[in-house]
Amino acid sequence: MPSESSRKPFSESGRSAESAPGAPVPQGEIPLSVPEIRGNEWKYVKECLDTNWVSTAGSFANRFEDMLAEYVESKYAVATINGTSALHIALLVAGVHPDDEVLVSTLTFIAPANAIRYVGAWPVFIDAEPNYWQMDPQRVVDFLEQECRWTSGELRNKVTGRRVTAIVPVHILGHPVDLDPILTVARKYGLAVIEDATESLGAKYKGQMVGHQGDIGCFSFNGNKLITTGGGGMLVTDNEDWAQRARHLTTQAKVDPVEYIHDEIGYNYRLTNIQAALGCAQMEQIDDYICVKRGIASAYTEWLEDLAGLHPMRQAPWAESVFWLFTILVDETKYGMNSRELLAKLLEAGIQCRPLWQPMHLSPVYADLKPADCPVANRLYQDGLSLPCSVSLGESQRLVLDSLKQLSLLAGHQA
Ligand SMILES: Cc1ncc(COP(=O)(O)O)c(C=O)c1O
DSSP: OOOGGGSOOOOSSOOOGGGOTTSOOOTTOBOSSOOOOOSSHHHHHHHHHHHTOOSSOSHHHHHHHHHHHHHTTOSEEEEESSHHHHHHHHHHHTTOOTTOEEEEESSSOSHHHHHHHHTTOEEEEEOBOTTTOSBOHHHHHHHHHHSEEEETTEEEETTTOOBEEEEEOBOGGGOOOOHHHHHHHHHHHTOEEEEEOTTOTTOEETTEETTSSSSEEEEEOOTTSSSOOSSOEEEEESOHHHHHHHHHHHBTTBOSSSSOOBSSOOOBOBOOHHHHHHHHHHHTTHHHHHHHHHHHHHHHHHHHTTSTTEEEOOOOTTEEOOOSSOEEEEOHHHHSSOHHHHHHHHHHTTBOOEEOOOOGGGOGGGTTSOOOOOHHHHHHHHHEEEOOOOTTOTTHHHHHHHHHHHHHHHTTOOO
């Protein structure tokens, strides 16, 4: 843990270039979100290495699936090489076809939008709601009810004429989307709901685990996630046929265990046993991690009450957030600097932080799509800043807060 004396001083300008996302955190810096490896990870991985079960077959892969299915109370789980591939397969098994349209949160990491394109479908970007920053369910309902037409047993976008087949609510930052209105309208029109729960494993919506309320849920175990397998993902569903097809597609669609016979285009998407071994060890500790994450969030929330212009993410009354990535909004007029200026100052001081993702409707990748009106996501993108919140954060959290206070003073405002 960095000591006070090892902290870099603030200056008027400049930033620490080494703090690029994904770069190893230099000694003395406070990372944004790093893995917590303190349980049976070494033991289980050694078991794989000792027994040569290093690849996609092996007991840990099945065990990891069972553990996750049980945890989110889902009937079936299929382990994948990452969360993006889980989303890709989810869209395929849910029956999304080329040229269909799929509603997806605009304020998200790009993976779910890209997965929609992988299957040849088109994303329709939905704005965030202002309170908890998640996909706005009213926007979903309005789009489906007003901008689409039910004709010959299909829902079609009135402007593009395309068939709408699925909704991908993304539970961002550890907090659930308000799912009920989305599920209701999806049932009305026979749309599949694929929850992107990659950032929110363990979060609950109205007392139920996210990932298990729509038709399929997807998780990620990337290095920055609540639990990690280095890289990895999981798809969960109660639909046996979909689970079987997902397993088939993730293992090259092989129909015979010995002969190389394949009945459709499959993918090499199955998680390895070594990664699953890590996953099993991480799952053993997940409740503890969530407890720590919630503690970090409540400490930030309490401390930031006294600091004008910094507004922490909140938890809806119907939600149990896991606060995966603790994020604040920076009000420039009250704090004295904007989110990017604060980002630069914190990086310079050795405190890793990140802006929110550029909303998908603004992404150059999707510039050819019909422009979407998403003012809430635009504002969240402009003002959002994620702060260090690793499970191992400990006393360093005080240093983050002290820096936020000092910078507020530096900007000429009273904390
Ligand atoms: C919202 C969201 N969806 C999907 C993914 C993709 O997961 P992975 O990196 O495991 O492919 C991520 C992050 O990594 C994410 O944040």
